[in-house]
Amino acid sequence: MSRVTLRNVWRTYGEQVVLERLNLVVEAGEFVTIVGASGCGKTTFLRMLLGQETPSRGLLLLDGTPLAAEPGPERGIVFQRYSVFPHLTVQDNVLLALELARAPLLGRLFGRARRAAREQAAAMLDAVGLGAFATRYPAALSGGQQQRLAIAQSLVNAPRVLLLDEPFGALDPGIRADMHALIRQVWKASGVTVFMITHDLPEAFALGTRVLVFDKPRVDPQAPQAYGATITYDIPLRGRGPVAVPAELVRKLTPVAEAPAHA
Amino acid sequence: MPRLVNRHPDRISRLLLGLLPFLLVLAVYLLASAERLAANPNDKLLPGFAAFGAAIWRMAALPSERSGELLLWADTMASLARLAWGLGISAAIGLVVGIVNGVIPLARAGLSPFVAGLSLIPPMAVLPILFIVFGLGEVSKVALIVIGIAPVIVRDLQARALELPVELIVKAQTLGANTWTLILRVVLPQLLPRLLDALRLSLGGAWLFLIAAEAIAASEGLGYRIFLVRRYLAMDVILPYVAWITLLAFAIDWALRLLSRRAFPWFAASAGGGR
Incomplete structure (x- = not known):
């Protein structure tokens, strides 16, 4: 279930090659973290998985069938910002996810169906530690709480793949550690396949069962747009215990990790 | 004496300063009206407050x-x-x-x-x-x-x-x-x-x-x-x-x-x- 396959995927914009020769098989339930320098196509890769962009060439498969070319309920997403709806309270944000999935005509549930959905939303909020904030609006939450809400909202419909676009990039280090514990816990509980972009190498190695490094292996100084980035390292971590971050990666990516995060 | 850009009015002076232009316009009107009415009690251009009151009542x-x-x-x-x-x-x-x-x-x-x-x-x-x-x-x-x-x-x-x-x-x-x-x-x-x-x-x-x-x-x-x-x-x-x-x-x-x-x-x- 929920196995993601890429077969020779390319993404080009006119002459410019952004991503090239992507070949990958990700098994169900893996936690894939993605690192790489700014502008090396990490976000483009995630947008293709999300359906916001389509591959220029190649095949992108979920359980053997091509992914729909638009965002859909089989893929959940948590962005770095703007991931929750500002006009709804915390509980209504999660309830909305259930209502949108179950009521295609009005986007609203009534009566018994609504009560059941409310209970499910409340349970989800308790699971991410937001039970006490159910009636607040997102503007009254901290950055970490907003991301907890975004995660709860994305997971309540049990998507097959969860995409995380630098979800903790804007948070304080202390809060980040809490969020790592949370995401690890919900990932283990739901068995969802996770793809997470991060700028933080230790984060990538601490959370992932597999780290993908995006980089441009070929550069033509006369035509910098001629070659794109691809997966240059594919590091499996599961079952090996804690793995030290390879020194070569640290050297390559450190300037990026310290620069302000604009992907 | 702080520079003008750094001087902020408190609540009461802000209220008074806000009222000031209204009061000034009113005063100018009343003066002009009184002057014209003194010259011609039937002046229609700048009526006094008595005339306004009568018109509003009517x-x-x-x-x-x-x-x-x-x-x-x-x-x-x-x-x-x-x-x-x-x-x-x-x-x-x-x-x-x-x-x-x-x-x-x-x-x-x-x-x-x-x-x-x-x-x-x-x-x-x-x-x-x-x-x-x-x-x-x-x-x-x-x-x-x-x-x-x-x-x-x-x-x-x-x-x-x-x-x-x-x-x-x-x-x-x-x-x-x-x-x-x-x-x-x-x-x-x-x-x-x-x-x-x-x-x-x-x-x-x-x-x-x-x-x-x-x-x-x-x-x-x-x-x-x-x-x-x-x-x-x-x-x-x-x-x-x-x-x-x-x-x-x-x-x-x-x-x-x-x-x-x-x-x-x-x-x-x-x-x-x-x-």
Whole structure:
């Protein structure tokens, strides 16, 4: 279930090659973290998985069938910002996810169906530690709480793949550690396949069962747009215990990790 | 002595400073009025407060000799009804077309240039057409207000809908929304407070078109009355009417602001309300 396959995927914009020769098989339930320098196509890769962009060439498969070319309920997403709806309270944000999935005509549930959905939303909020904030609006939450809400909202419909676009990039280090514990816990509980972009190498190695490094292996100084980035390292971590971050990666990516995060 | 840019008035001095221009204008008026009345007790141009009081009493409390109506209230009701129809229809058009244009690229490609072109037509230039098509009744006056402000509201709401972070639109789709439920549950509720903002900004224009239409063809209404009594140089009626219209405009603006704060508490708190 929920196995993601890429077969020779390319993404080009006119002459410019952004991503090239992507070949990958990700098994169900893996936690894939993605690192790489700014502008090396990490976000483009995630947008293709999300359906916001389509591959220029190649095949992108979920359980053997091509992914729909638009965002859909089989893929959940948590962005770095703007991931929750500002006009709804915390509980209504999660309830909305259930209502949108179950009521295609009005986007609203009534009566018994609504009560059941409310209970499910409340349970989800308790699971991410937001039970006490159910009636607040997102503007009254901290950055970490907003991301907890975004995660709860994305997971309540049990998507097959969860995409995380630098979800903790804007948070304080202390809060980040809490969020790592949370995401690890919900990932283990739901068995969802996770793809997470991060700028933080230790984060990538601490959370992932597999780290993908995006980089441009070929550069033509006369035509910098001629070659794109691809997966240059594919590091499996599961079952090996804690793995030290390879020194070569640290050297390559450190300037990026310290620069302000604009992907 | 701090520099001027660093000197901030406290609450009381801010209130006094705010009142000062009003009091100054009032004083200048009273002085000029007293001077003219001293030269000619029947002067009509700058009547004194006694004349205002008498005119307001006559318009607001004594039935008109011709129709038996209390003219100020009859005029006010007529004008407010036209204004309400005009604003309501404009808001409905603005909301529907603005959202559709903002959310659905195909609709935007088809309609947006048309709305932009429409909004450039000077509404007063089509007033004769409205009178010819709709006659001299209520419809032409309401239509003028709608033609004047609906395109502005449409364009504003379209821009506001396009300003919604694309992340939210994508997120809703990953939660299972289709185009219709996306509009219903995500876009529409976020645009309602912005519609109130757009209405507040359109109020000035709406009054302008209302009074213009009433001045040209009406049998009652605040604008009609002002232009009617102009023939008799009746400044004692015109000036209180202008003050009354200003007060009404202020009250409507205040009510819309209050409604926005009460009905959409999240709006003031979130980034969208920061404007």
